[in-house]
Amino acid sequence: MQPIVAIVGRPNVGKSTLFNRIVGERLSIVEDTPGVTRDRLYAQSSWQRHQFLLVDTGGLDIHAEDNITQEIRNQAELAIETADVVLFVVDGKAGLQDGDADAANILRRSKKPVVLVVNKLDDIKQDAFAYEFYELGLGEPVPISAANMLGLGDMLDLVCGHFPADFEEYDDDDLIKVAIIGKPNVGKSSIINRILGENRVIVSDKAGTTRDAVDTFYEKDGQRFMFIDTAGIRRRSKVTENIEKYSLIRAVAAVERCDVAILVISAEEGITDQDTKIAGIAHEKGKAGIIVVNKWDMVTKDNKTMAKYDEKIDEQLKYMAYAPRLYISAKSGQRVGNLFHEIKVVAQNAAMRIQTGVLNEVLIEAMARNQPPTVKGQSLKIYYITQAAIKPPTFILFTNNAELLHFSYRRYIENQIRLNFGFKGTPIHFIARNRS
Numbered sequence: 001m002q003p004i005v006a007i008v009g010r011p012n013v014g015k016s017t018l019f020n021r022i023v024g025e026r027l028s029i030v031e032d033t034p035g036v037t038r039d040r041l042y043a044q045s046s047w048q049r050h051q052f053l054l055v056d057t058g059g060l061d062i063h064a065e066d067n068i069t070q071e072i073r074n075q076a077e078l079a080i081e082t083a084d085v086v087l088f089v090v091d092g093k094a095g096l097q098d099g100d101a102d103a104a105n106i107l108r109r110s111k112k113p114v115v116l117v118v119n120k121l122d123d124i125k126q127d128a129f130a131y132e133f134y135e136l137g138l139g140e141p142v143p144i145s146a147a148n149m150l151g152l153g154d155m156l157d158l159v160c161g162h163f164p165a166d167f168e169e170y171d172d173d174d175l176i177k178v179a180i181i182g183k184p185n186v187g188k189s190s191i192i193n194r195i196l197g198e199n200r201v202i203v204s205d206k207a208g209t210t211r212d213a214v215d216t217f218y219e220k221d222g223q224r225f226m227f228i229d230t231a232g233i234r235r236r237s238k239v240t241e242n243i244e245k246y247s248l249i250r251a252v253a254a255v256e257r258c259d260v261a262i263l264v265i266s267a268e269e270g271i272t273d274q275d276t277k278i279a280g281i282a283h284e285k286g287k288a289g290i291i292v293v294n295k296w297d298m299v300t301k302d303n304k305t306m307a308k309y310d311e312k313i314d315e316q317l318k319y320m321a322y323a324p325r326l327y328i329s330a331k332s333g334q335r336v337g338n339l340f341h342e343i344k345v346v347a348q349n350a351a352m353r354i355q356t357g358v359l360n361e362v363l364i365e366a367m368a369r370n371q372p373p374t375v376k377g378q379s380l381k382i383y384y385i386t387q388a389a390i391k392p393p394t395f396i397l398f399t400n401n402a403e404l405l406h407f408s409y410r411r412y413i414e415n416q417i418r419l420n421f422g423f424k425g426t427p428i429h430f431i432a433r434n435r436s
Contacts, residue, residue: 002256003163004249005045006055006083008107010099013091014119018146019043019056022156042249047156050163053253055082080110082249085162087155088138092118092129096136104136113162116141117155122148176347179228179254181282182264183274187294190330191264192216192227195339220340228254251278259350259391260343260425261287263320267295267309267327271316279317286392288350288426289323290342297329322418324425346425352393354421356386359395366416373409380404383435385413394429402432 007015023043045054080086088107090100107114116138118130122145130141142158144151180188196216216227255261261282265275282289291313299305306327313325324342328335363385372380381400388394397413399405414428 002044002051002053002253003084004053004055004082004253005085005087005159006057006080007087007089008057008080008103009089010091010097010103013089013094014146015089016056018087018089018117018119018144018152019054021146021149021152022047022054042252047160050160052160052163053249053256055249080107080112083112085159086110086112086114087117087159088114089117089119090133090136090141092121092126092143094120095129096132100133100136104138108137114138115155115158115162118143119146121145122150124150175224175226176260176343177226177228177258178260178262178343179251179258179282179287180262180264181251181254181278183272183278186264186266186269187330188264191262191292191294191328191336191339194330194333194336195227223340223344225340225343228258248274248277248281252281255282255285255287258287260290260347262290262292262339262343263323264292264294267293267299271312276316279320283319283427286427286429288346288392289320290339290346290425291317291320291323291325292339293325293327294330296327297332297334322423322425322427342425349423350392350426351390352421352423353390354387354393354417356384359385359387359417362416362420363413366413370409370412373404373406375404375406378404380409388431389429392427392429393423394431396431396433398435399432400435402434405432 007019009015023045042053042055045052086107088103090096116133116136118133118141121127121129121143127143130143133141142151142155144155146152180191182188195218218225218227263275263279263282265271279289279291293309309327310325314321317323324346326335326338326342328339330336363382367382372382374380378401382405383398383400385395385397388396395417397405410430410432414430417423417428
C-alpha cells in the first residue's frame, strides 16, 4: 500500500530537480524557465524501507495573467487532494515570496502533513536563509540543495515519518482487494454505493492512505472483499486536464494495492484516451481485470448495440482481450450484482498454478501443430515450460536462443495455454531463457 507524495511550489524553485534526485533518474524536464513542467509526472520511489509514489507538479504561478488567484487555488487543491504528504518547495536564494504565502494558506487549511523544503542552499553557511520561512506557519523549514544533493536524507526521513505504520495491514489470504478505476464522473462512487446498498454485511470501514478515499470491507457468500474507491477528486474545477492527470495518479496508487482492477467506462461517452491510459496501467502491472460499461440504461439500444460496443472495446482495448465485460447501471442496479461472481473468477485465475508436466504436454502439442519459427537459418527450440509465479501467472520458457522467440509465436503459445486452462480475466507473462 503506497502513499502519494506531491512536490508543490512556485515555478523555478527546483521541484523537477528534486523529483529527479529522489527518483534517481532524469524523468522530469529541468530547465531554468517557468512553466516547463506542464505534465504531471509520477514515479515509484523509495527511501530506507518505505515505498511511495512521487508526483512532480507544475508551478503555482501567481503572476499568471488569467484568473490568478483561482488558478493558484485549483492547482494547489488538486495536488493536496491527491497527496498523503506534501513536499512544499521554496527558493532560499529568492527569499519569501507572495506566492509562497498564498500556497501555504491553502496547505495549512488542508490539514495534510507538509514538509517545508528550502531549496538552493548550496552551502551550510546559507542555512540561515531558511529562517524567514518560519513565517509561513508550516513548521521547521528544511534547508536542502537538490542540485548538490545536500540535506535530502533528513528531508526524506521527515516525509516518511508522516506515513501510517499499517500500510501492509490487509494481507489476508482470503481477502480479495478490488480497485474501482476510471476517469472522473464515470460512476465509480455510484457503483460502490450501489454495492453497499444491496449488501449490508459490512465488516468495517477504515480510511485508506488517501484522506478522502475509503477502503470498504464486506463479506458475501463467505468471501471477503475490500473495495478501493479511487474517486477522490470530486471538486468541480475548470482545470479539467489537471483533474484527469491527478485521477491517473490516483489510479496508479490504487492498482499497486489491488488484486483485481475494475475499469469503469461511461456508456454515454464511449472509450476515451484517458480510459485507455488507465486500462494500460492495470495491464502493465499484471493485475486481473474486468471492464465495466456503466450508465448502460442511458443508451438508446437495438439488438446490435452491445455487439457494436464490444467491437469498439476489441479495437481500443485489444491488449485486455482476456478481461470479461459487464454492461451495468449503477443508478438502477442492473447487473451490478454480477460483479461479485466475476471478481471471484478472475482473482482465482490470477492465482492459478498449473503443474509442470501438464504444461509441457500442452506445449508439445502446440509445437506439433505449429512449428517454432526459423530466423536467419537458426530454428527456435523450446525445451520445456514451467510456471514461476502467480498474480499474474508467469511462465518461463527454456530455449536454445531466447532472442528467436518472436512475439507472434509467444502470443500463439499464450493462446494455447488460455485455450486449455482458461485464465479468464488475468494477463499472462512469459520469460524466455536460454537453457544453459
